[in-house]
Amino acid sequence: MAHEHAAAQATAATAAFTVVEDGSVTTPAGFRAGGLHCGLKKTDRHDLGAILCEVPAAAAAVYTTNKVQAAPLKATRESLAAGGRLRAMLVNSGNANACTGKQGEADAYEMRAAFAEAAGVPQEQVAVASTGVIGELLKMDRVRSGIAQLPARLKAGAEGADDFCQAILTTDLVKKSVCVSLQAGGRTVHVAGAAKGSGMIHPNMATMLGFVTTDAPVGSEALQALLRQATDRTFNMITVDGDTSTNDMLVAMASGLAGGDELTPAHPDWEAFASALTHVCEILAKAIARDGEGATKLIEVRVSGAESDASAAAIAKTIVGSSLVKSAVFGTDANWGRIIAAAGRAGEPLDPDTVDIALGPILTLRDSQPVAFDEDAALAYLKGDTVEIIVDLKLGGGQATAWGCDLTYDYVRINAAYRT
Amino acid sequence: MAHEHAAAQATAATAAFTVVEDGSVTTPAGFRAGGLHCGLKKTDRHDLGAILCEVPAAAAAVYTTNKVQAAPLKATRESLAAGGRLRAMLVNSGNANACTGKQGEADAYEMRAAFAEAAGVPQEQVAVASTGVIGELLKMDRVRSGIAQLPARLKAGAEGADDFCQAILTTDLVKKSVCVSLQAGGRTVHVAGAAKGSGMIHPNMATMLGFVTTDAPVGSEALQALLRQATDRTFNMITVDGDTSTNDMLVAMASGLAGGDELTPAHPDWEAFASALTHVCEILAKAIARDGEGATKLIEVRVSGAESDASAAAIAKTIVGSSLVKSAVFGTDANWGRIIAAAGRAGEPLDPDTVDIALGPILTLRDSQPVAFDEDAALAYLKGDTVEIIVDLKLGGGQATAWGCDLTYDYVRINAAYRT
Numbered sequence: 001m002a003h004e005h006a007a008a009q010a011t012a013a014t015a016a017f018t019v020v021e022d023g024s025v026t027t028p029a030g031f032r033a034g035g036l037h038c039g040l041k042k043t044d045r046h047d048l049g050a051i052l053c054e055v056p057a058a059a060a061a062v063y064t065t066n067k068v069q070a071a072p073l074k075a076t077r078e079s080l081a082a083g084g085r086l087r088a089m090l091v092n093s094g095n096a097n098a099c100t101g102k103q104g105e106a107d108a109y110e111m112r113a114a115f116a117e118a119a120g121v122p123q124e125q126v127a128v129a130s131t132g133v134i135g136e137l138l139k140m141d142r143v144r145s146g147i148a149q150l151p152a153r154l155k156a157g158a159e160g161a162d163d164f165c166q167a168i169l170t171t172d173l174v175k176k177s178v179c180v181s182l183q184a185g186g187r188t189v190h191v192a193g194a195a196k197g198s199g200m201i202h203p204n205m206a207t208m209l210g211f212v213t214t215d216a217p218v219g220s221e222a223l224q225a226l227l228r229q230a231t232d233r234t235f236n237m238i239t240v241d242g243d244t245s246t247n248d249m250l251v252a253m254a255s256g257l258a259g260g261d262e263l264t265p266a267h268p269d270w271e272a273f274a275s276a277l278t279h280v281c282e283i284l285a286k287a288i289a290r291d292g293e294g295a296t297k298l299i300e301v302r303v304s305g306a307e308s309d310a311s312a313a314a315i316a317k318t319i320v321g322s323s324l325v326k327s328a329v330f331g332t333d334a335n336w337g338r339i340i341a342a343a344g345r346a347g348e349p350l351d352p353d354t355v356d357i358a359l360g361p362i363l364t365l366r367d368s369q370p371v372a373f374d375e376d377a378a379l380a381y382l383k384g385d386t387v388e389i390i391v392d393l394k395l396g397g398g399q400a401t402a403w404g405c406d407l408t409y410d411y412v413r414i415n416a417a418y419r420t
Numbered sequence: 421m422a423h424e425h426a427a428a429q430a431t432a433a434t435a436a437f438t439v440v441e442d443g444s445v446t447t448p449a450g451f452r453a454g455g456l457h458c459g460l461k462k463t464d465r466h467d468l469g470a471i472l473c474e475v476p477a478a479a480a481a482v483y484t485t486n487k488v489q490a491a492p493l494k495a496t497r498e499s500l501a502a503g504g505r506l507r508a509m510l511v512n513s514g515n516a517n518a519c520t521g522k523q524g525e526a527d528a529y530e531m532r533a534a535f536a537e538a539a540g541v542p543q544e545q546v547a548v549a550s551t552g553v554i555g556e557l558l559k560m561d562r563v564r565s566g567i568a569q570l571p572a573r574l575k576a577g578a579e580g581a582d583d584f585c586q587a588i589l590t591t592d593l594v595k596k597s598v599c600v601s602l603q604a605g606g607r608t609v610h611v612a613g614a615a616k617g618s619g620m621i622h623p624n625m626a627t628m629l630g631f632v633t634t635d636a637p638v639g640s641e642a643l644q645a646l647l648r649q650a651t652d653r654t655f656n657m658i659t660v661d662g663d664t665s666t667n668d669m670l671v672a673m674a675s676g677l678a679g680g681d682e683l684t685p686a687h688p689d690w691e692a693f694a695s696a697l698t699h700v701c702e703i704l705a706k707a708i709a710r711d712g713e714g715a716t717k718l719i720e721v722r723v724s725g726a727e728s729d730a731s732a733a734a735i736a737k738t739i740v741g742s743s744l745v746k747s748a749v750f751g752t753d754a755n756w757g758r759i760i761a762a763a764g765r766a767g768e769p770l771d772p773d774t775v776d777i778a779l780g781p782i783l784t785l786r787d788s789q790p791v792a793f794d795e796d797a798a799l800a801y802l803k804g805d806t807v808e809i810i811v812d813l814k815l816g817g818g819q820a821t822a823w824g825c826d827l828t829y830d831y832v833r834i835n836a837a838y839r840t
Contacts, residue, residue, distance in 0.1 A: 065765070066761060066764040066765045067763075067764040067765070067769075067770045067772055068760055068761060068763070068764030068770070068772045068775075068788075069764075069772065096757075098757070098761075099757060099760055099785070099788055099789065099790070100789070100790075101773075101788065101789040133757065134757025134758070134760070134761060135756065135757040135760075135785075135790045136790070246760075246761050246764060323743070323831075323835070324835055327831070327832055327834075327835030327836050328835065328836065330832065330836045331835070331836025331837045333836065333837060336555065337516075337518070337519060337553065337554025337555045338554070340488050340519055340554070340555075340666075341486060341488060341518075341554060341666050343487075343488070344486040344487040344488030344489075344666060345485070345486045345487070348487075349487075350487045350488070352487055352488045352489065353521075355488075365519070365555070368488075368519055368521065369519065369520070369521040370519070370520075370555045370556070407832055407835075408832060409829050409832050409833070411743075411747070411832075412747055412750065412827055412828060412829050412831075412832060413829070414747075415743070415744055415747030415748065415751070415827075416747050416748065416750045416751025416753065417751045417753060
């Protein structure tokens with residue numbers, strides 16, 4: 001736990017890494033990416049994309065905990081199990097290939113094999129992901145023809161990454177991408193990520209779709225442990241609507257092309273690398289929360305003074321997931337009563353007489369009793385595009401942060417007519 | 421468990437009880453009720469009410485599991501603990517008297533004492549309940565003057581019950597009341613109930629506010645066990661928004677004035693009485709779900725074939741609580757993909773290849789694979805005011821039913837501006 005805290009603090013402080021302006025999943029050495037429209041979406045937006053690494057990258061992945069899992073997850077698990085290395089990640093949007101039975105499974109494996117052949121890589125080094133409508137078979141003629149053209153479209157640099165980020169979106173309004181660099185083992189190392197996700201967001205193991213690339217020299221096993229740890233603190237701490245998807249998947253590929261010593265938890269630069277990768281995941285996770293279906297605001301809930309970090313996390317997620325809290329934030333209503341009510345139903349230890357609650361700089365509750373505050377100042381604060389809810393339970397040293405978004409008319413509009 | 425099933429089946433079938441048209445909490449022998457406007461609500465609607473029994477009634481209660489509990493719950497627990505008998509239940513709406521500290525507690529006890537004095541009953545035989553805004557002190561001058569007038573306003577018959585039902589509402593649109601009669605021990609026995617609740621509805625022990633009256637001769641201990649059992653199957657199976665209130669309370673009073681032998685679980689008529697009381701709770705619970713904030717439809721989710729009844733209940737509640745399922749029902753979208761995704765994230769045993777899902781009479785999924793169905797017929801079905809979602813997991817014999825409502829623009833509108 002001391003280890004995890006160090007990483008968290010490194011992320012919170014200005015850590016030993018720098019954000020690369022205009023950096024993307026193709027910035028780390030060895031990666032190309034791209035996307036195209038093959039015909040799965042009704043619009044002409046891209047719906048098929050891939051990231052290709054010029055060498056077999058050490059790889060790691062985390063998946064949804066939903067008992068109903070989409071077909072591509074099976075193919076991807078099999079690839080990862082074959083040797084912990086990936087050359088490529090292939091993604092389609094517009095169709096989740098979930099609840100599609102044996103045919104869906106065959107389609108996922110066919111996608112993997114077809115891309116492997118087109119790109120000239122082993123099929124057990126290809127990961128496959130899908131996102132979109134559940135329960136419809138893929139139009140495989142379109143997928144096949146898209147895959148055949150895709151390898152020639154993959155590019156280094158910003159353009160390829162942009163096409164890829166475009167290709168993985170569904171109801172998302174914005175592309176989600178980030179890149180940081182750091183010094184490790186005397187070399188410059190990059191860590192980058194791209195993600196999609198807007199609805200059915202309540203990750204419980206991974207998030208929607210997330211893709212991390214790095215040129216750091218790191219083995220699959222260390223990468224897997226780090227990805228799990230970073231996920232628990234970032235993607236698993238966001239919620240849009242409490243619905244955990246059938247398709248959530250986060251995949252990381254490390255090309256090692258930055259060179260230098262292998263990074264392991266024993267290496268003096270490991271913490272810097274861990275905090276950089278955690279930062280990449282946090283930026284993407286917050287971008288998903290802010291781009292939640294219909295959202296107008298990012299909500300950040302910071303809980304401290306809980307009995308443990310896990311307890312703080314459960315309370316933070318309960319607050320950020322409360323429809324009543326989310327509606328109040330949308331309505332710029334400083335309704336701390338709903339915040340303490342949500343905290344109280346989280347099923348975690350809580351002394352009902354010692355709770356402090358602030359909305360950003362405005363203290364509204366001290367020791368569970370209302371504090372007179374300036375309603376105009378609160379209104380002005382709540383009109384901003386980020387709302388911080390800060391809860392101190394004064395029980396112990398546990399702390400956690402969760403992110404979500406407000407509940408709006410547009411969330412209802414988008415989801416009342418998604419399939420039809 | 422066999423015992424519980426018998427009661428459930430008696431409720432489902434046309435059981436050994438009859439619904440009393442125009443019956444209410446004052447129909448059982450010995451009860452008067454009433455309400456008035458004392459000034460806690462901004463409108464001129466009633467905001468203070470009471471039910472009074474002419475004899476000390478055997479009493480039972482269940483309370484919210486929220487760790488933050490409103491002051492009146494403390495006063496009520498103390499009354500129940502004093503001897504298991506109640507003469508009266510006093511309720512105010514417009515102010516929840518929650519998160520109000522020592523003053524709030526003093527106010528709850530003062531309400532209890534003041535009503536006891538005004539009505540001429542012992543204060544430890546008075547239960548107190550509050551509902552409304554959290555975190556504001558009661559305007560006690562208004563409460564005091566209301567309480568002084570209240571005993572004179574209590575009436576037998578429909579008028580008094582109607583005033584009481586009015587007085588307990590907040591954002592509710594309709595009053596919720598029911599009465600049944602049955603033969604037990606050679607006498608005619610009545611069981612009636614009234615409830616309120618529209619938002620912050622995700623009961624986990626009791627519901628919002630519920631009040632049950634009966635003239636059956638039943639002891640507090642048997643009544644408590646039965647109330648718990650009925651609550652688990654009815655009030656605890658509804659959700660509007662997943663938010664468990666700080667004020668939930670269900671109180672039952674049995675006057676015994678129907679006469680005859682004491683009803684105990686060993687009595688041959690116990691099952692008939694249990695099914696009648698469970699039915700009263702179910703009708704009220706469904707009325708709360710249907711009157712959920714902004715709701716246009718009642719959603720009933722019936723899960724069968726689960727590993728156990730508890731597992732079926734968890735899955736049914738997860739489905740009925742899913743914002744995506746709720747939005748789809750509002751949008752009359754036969755989106756079974758969201759239903760199976762919700763079932764899969766409930767954390768319960770589920771074979772992803774054997775799930776059947778029907779929307780009322782329309783089968784949409786068999787063995788987890790889509791069934792071609794008539795979209796027009798589905799649309800017509802979904803336009804009705806009750807939507808049944810029927811899920812068969814084909815794993816075991818566990819079954820449960822949960823109730824909720826759709827998620828609409830009006831839910832957001834109501835909750836974006838509740839406090840201000």
